[in-house]
Amino acid sequence: xxxxxxxxxxxxxxxxxxxxxxxLILGFFLVNYMEKYFSQVNDQTENTKKLAxxxxxxxxxxxxxxxxxxxxxxxxxxxxxxxxxxxxxxxxTPLPTPAGSNPVNFHATDFxxxxxxxxxxxxxxxxxxxxxxxxxxxxxxxxxxxxxxxLKNQLGAIIGATLLYQSLQSLEATQSYMLxxxxxxxxxxxxxxxxxxxxxxxxxxxxxxxLKKAADxxxxxxxxxxxxxxxxxxxxxxxxxxxxMGGKMQESVRxxxxxxxxxxxxxxxxxxxxxxxxxxxxxMLTNPQGEKIVQEWSTIDWSDDEGTxxxxxxDTSLGDWGxxxxxxxxxKPIPVPLIPLFEAVVAESxxxxxxxxxxxxxxxxxxxxxxxxDQVRGAVAVLRDVTEEERLDKLRKDFVANVSHELRTPLSMxxxxxxxxxxxxxxxxxxRKGLAQVIHDESLRMGRLVRDLLDxxxxxxxxxxxxxxxxxxxxxxxxxHRKFTVLAKECGIALSAELPDQSLILQRADxxxxxxxxxNLLDNAFRHTASGARIAVxxxxxxxxxxxxxxxxxTDEGKGIPADDLPxxxxxxxxxxxxxxxxxxxxxxxxxxxxxNIIDAHQGSVNAQSTLGQxxxxxxxxxxxxx
Numbered sequence: 001x002x003x004x005x006x007x008x009x010x011x012x013x014x015x016x017x018x019x020x021x022x023x024l025i026l027g028f029f030l031v032n033y034m035e036k037y038f039s040q041v042n043d044q045t046e047n048t049k050k051l052a053x054x055x056x057x058x059x060x061x062x063x064x065x066x067x068x069x070x071x072x073x074x075x076x077x078x079x080x081x082x083x084x085x086x087x088x089x090x091x092x093t094p095l096p097t098p099a100g101s102n103p104v105n106f107h108a109t110d111f112x113x114x115x116x117x118x119x120x121x122x123x124x125x126x127x128x129x130x131x132x133x134x135x136x137x138x139x140x141x142x143x144x145x146x147x148x149x150x151l152k153n154q155l156g157a158i159i160g161a162t163l164l165y166q167s168l169q170s171l172e173a174t175q176s177y178m179l180x181x182x183x184x185x186x187x188x189x190x191x192x193x194x195x196x197x198x199x200x201x202x203x204x205x206x207x208x209x210x211l212k213k214a215a216d217x218x219x220x221x222x223x224x225x226x227x228x229x230x231x232x233x234x235x236x237x238x239x240x241x242x243x244x245m246g247g248k249m250q251e252s253v254r255x256x257x258x259x260x261x262x263x264x265x266x267x268x269x270x271x272x273x274x275x276x277x278x279x280x281x282x283x284m285l286t287n288p289q290g291e292k293i294v295q296e297w298s299t300i301d302w303s304d305d306e307g308t309x310x311x312x313x314x315d316t317s318l319g320d321w322g323x324x325x326x327x328x329x330x331x332k333p334i335p336v337p338l339i340p341l342f343e344a345v346v347a348e349s350x351x352x353x354x355x356x357x358x359x360x361x362x363x364x365x366x367x368x369x370x371x372x373x374d375q376v377r378g379a380v381a382v383l384r385d386v387t388e389e390e391r392l393d394k395l396r397k398d399f400v401a402n403v404s405h406e407l408r409t410p411l412s413m414x415x416x417x418x419x420x421x422x423x424x425x426x427x428x429x430x431x432r433k434g435l436a437q438v439i440h441d442e443s444l445r446m447g448r449l450v451r452d453l454l455d456x457x458x459x460x461x462x463x464x465x466x467x468x469x470x471x472x473x474x475x476x477x478x479x480x481h482r483k484f485t486v487l488a489k490e491c492g493i494a495l496s497a498e499l500p501d502q503s504l505i506l507q508r509a510d511x512x513x514x515x516x517x518x519x520n521l522l523d524n525a526f527r528h529t530a531s532g533a534r535i536a537v538x539x540x541x542x543x544x545x546x547x548x549x550x551x552x553x554x555t556d557e558g559k560g561i562p563a564d565d566l567p568x569x570x571x572x573x574x575x576x577x578x579x580x581x582x583x584x585x586x587x588x589x590x591x592x593x594x595x596x597n598i599i600d601a602h603q604g605s606v607n608a609q610s611t612l613g614q615x616x617x618x619x620x621x622x623x624x625x626x627x
Contacts, residue, residue: 052147086161214227276379464597495536553620560615603626
């Protein structure tokens with residue numbers, strides 16, 4: 001056959017022979033091991049007989065000691081064995097079962113006949129092996145070794161017999177299992193060998209066929225034909241040599257095209273802006289991001305910047321700065337913010353990095369000199385927009401500063417008033433109670449701050465847990481009205497709730513979180529509204545993003561918020577009143593930030609309208625059925 005005349009067929013036969021030899025050697029050692037292992041069964045009989053005699057001797061000393069029998073059976077259970085005691089009148093002594101075990105309880109008559117037991121009562125020792133096919137108490141394939149020895153009392157008289165039985169593993173079953181396993185392994189080995197033989201067939205013949213086809217194409221003049229290298233063996237080396245031969249025919253053109261394409265691909269794929277400059281400071285090459293920066297910065301008036309003119313018009317002393325570029329028709333000078341960094345890189349022949357602040361953006365710039373035969377022939381600048389990183393870093397610093405400020409005041413008060421209590425400055429119980437009340441209020445304030453910080457951190461990290469269900473907004477507003485009615489009476493503020501006749505239903509919303517939103521808004525309203533003024537809560541149907549929605553408004557007649565502060569009131573710790581300091585009962589500065597995060601999680605919106613001296617209105621829009 002063809003396969004046996006091929007290299008693959010020969011390899012297949014070789015591998016089959018090797019697998020067969022390995023399996024034969026493995027089978028030889030397995031058979032020897034099994035024979036050696038099961039030859040120890042005879043020794044096990046003698047050991048069981050000695051063990052039965054030892055337990056019988058000890059049993060004569062502990063005739064009525066249940067704890068002895070319990071410990072004995074518990075020890076024997078580790079070897080899958082159990083002890084029975086029978087008297088001469090054929091009565092078995094009930095033995096306790098070790099806790100947690102569930103053995104099959106056999107009787108003496110399951111192993112020996114009455115005549116055999118009488119021989120034991122006469123002073124003989126009997127041993128027996130029992131195999132079962134599954135009838136009676138025995139499991140199918142079970143095999144037991146039983147030893148019966150006389151049981152004597154302390155005077156030496158035989159009063160019964162002690163039986164010790166132990167489960168044995170079936171040699172035939174194990175050998176049969178090992179034979180089946182050996183056959184299965186042999187079959188799998190043969191199948192895997194055959195599979196890999198055909199795999200090798202495709203791996204070897206297919207590259208050779210491709211090589212032949214490529215040679216035919218080259219004879220027709222297609223010198224750019226290449227053979228794919230599918231392996232690193234001799235066939236792969238042959239394909240590599242063949243490709244090298246074909247590559248020599250087009251080496252010059254291929255080198256130029258690959259270099260240009262490679263550079264263009266890198267520049268196009270980079271997200272950072274890349275600007276290549278020549279030694280005169282003109283732009284030689286840019287990627288799309290760099291071209292965008294060059295065009296944008298060229299429209300900015302840099303007339304007040306030092307060194308601008310030198311890079312925007314020719315200078316005979318330094319070369320033609322405006323006309324030397326990658327294009328024969330256009331000239332693009334170096335962007336003015338890069339001039340100082342470019343001068344330093346060219347002068348020192350070393351890379352440099354800096355940050356540029358251009359209008360409202362921040363750019364991180366890394367510039368490296370370009371060399372040509374040990375001479376600097378220009379520079380490459382990589383620019384990355386780090387405006388967002390700078391903004392986040394500023395927010396982080398402001399956040400840390402605000403948290404430190406918010407914690408410093410209650411901590412100082414806690415320390416001061418606690419020291420006053422320790423120094424016994426208070427002269428009366430009322431003063432001590434007042435100091436303790438201040439400490440308690442400040443601790444509550446710190447607790448609110450930490451709780452709000454944790455809530456806000458979870459929300460901004462995307463770990464806000466919402467339990468969506470159907471929510472009746474009108475019922476929620478009524479409950480909030482009842483909740484703040486007592487506080488409104490104490491503050492002398494008129495609190496009202498305005499609701500439509502029909503029910504307002506949100507199909508998917510978290511009622512607890514919405515209650516938290518209204519609580520924060522009403523807390524702010526009461527905090528900034530004077531006695532005698534009004535606070536109103538209103539809910540009504542509306543539309544949001546061309547979908548049915550519910551509008552909730554919280555309006556107060558407080559001092560109002562300046563127009564310049566309105567865009568920032570939902571930021572953490574932002575204070576519209578810069579001179580205001582929060583008292584012990586004040587807010588944490590995080591309430592409105594939490595409100596915005598919760599509303600955003602419901603795919604809604606929240607905004608505020610305010611007039612100084614007249615009051616503030618917070619408007620919430622919630623879609624009835626967010627998708």
